[in-house]
Amino acid sequence: MTSDKQTRVAVLLGSTRTGSLNRRIAEHLRDHAPAGVTVDVVEGLDTIPFYTEELDGESVPAGASSLRQAVASADRVLAVTPEYNGTMPAVLNNAIDWLSRPYGQGAIVGKPFAAIGATPTPYGGKWSHEHARHSATIAGAVVVDGIVVDESAVAGDPLADEAAVQRLLGALDDLVAHEAEAAA
Template identity: 50%
Template sequence: MSARILALVGSLRAGSHNRQLAEAAAALAPEGVTVELYEGLADVPFYNEDIDTAAGAPEAAARLRAAAAEADALLLFTPEYNGTMPAVLKNAIDWLSRPYGAGALKEKPVAVIGTAFGQYGGVWAQTEARKALGVAGARVLEGVEFAIPGSVTRFADTHPSEDAEIVAGLPALLAQVAEAAAAPAEATA
């Protein structure tokens, strides 16, 4: 089993627990699976059809599209902001959904996980992200979920890569994503 999984982190904060969770994913990936953290979501302008033309897209958006197109699958890490996903993640989905019907997300296997302060670990944000990804044409992996509650206290003194639940669960989740990447779209639908 081998796969290149592109990780998009919905928090831009340097000390983000979701970024740390993505780092843990990269460190705990099974043999043959590579998790690459995408750097540069903060540079991608808000989606606007006036700047996304046949002549091209802004450089930061074009880089994001190229990285997603080259990956075998995507894994989104989302905190929960006011009951939904952060704007930076929604904006990435919007750019990756274009051009309509042929964007970098088309039939691409994608899973959404994350951690949040609340007792449910950001499930609302994850649900909203899955919905947007499905509408955008991605092959959203049902049942490949991981919501880690209590991030502020849980990771105050511990990196997610040292958390027993994460060490046990993340490699199995990454293996599911890699298996979906290897399978034809019809087989996992």
């Protein structure tokens, strides 16, 4: 990047388990982000009530408000998520629901978005990532084509595999590059 502007990436973490592989991936991306890029893992997705219009009025729950602020202040959004029963975890789906409102004006609208991660299956979470990208598109995000990192943890820890780490870091780079192209 040739600009002095710091690019902010909000990470929506699909796993709420302490020490989960996907949390470790998100933290690795945060700790190894390229110069000029700040990666912020949005915490507390598991404390946000399920979306309903009754809660989304004058007094939005604090967790939902914090989520919206974190994504609104970011330049792009990256979901780092495992796969639960062939789809994305409920906390990630709920976060996208909250970010999609108010309709057409939600915090995710117009934000470049990608979904990556790992799961202990041979498929590496491909359905979860596909469903997250689909849901984010409907919510108004700009899903970046070509960013696909579905790491299988069947053979071991992807963070112990240099090629897998490079694919994960490359996804972050591609998301950053997309924004630069869109702004040009």
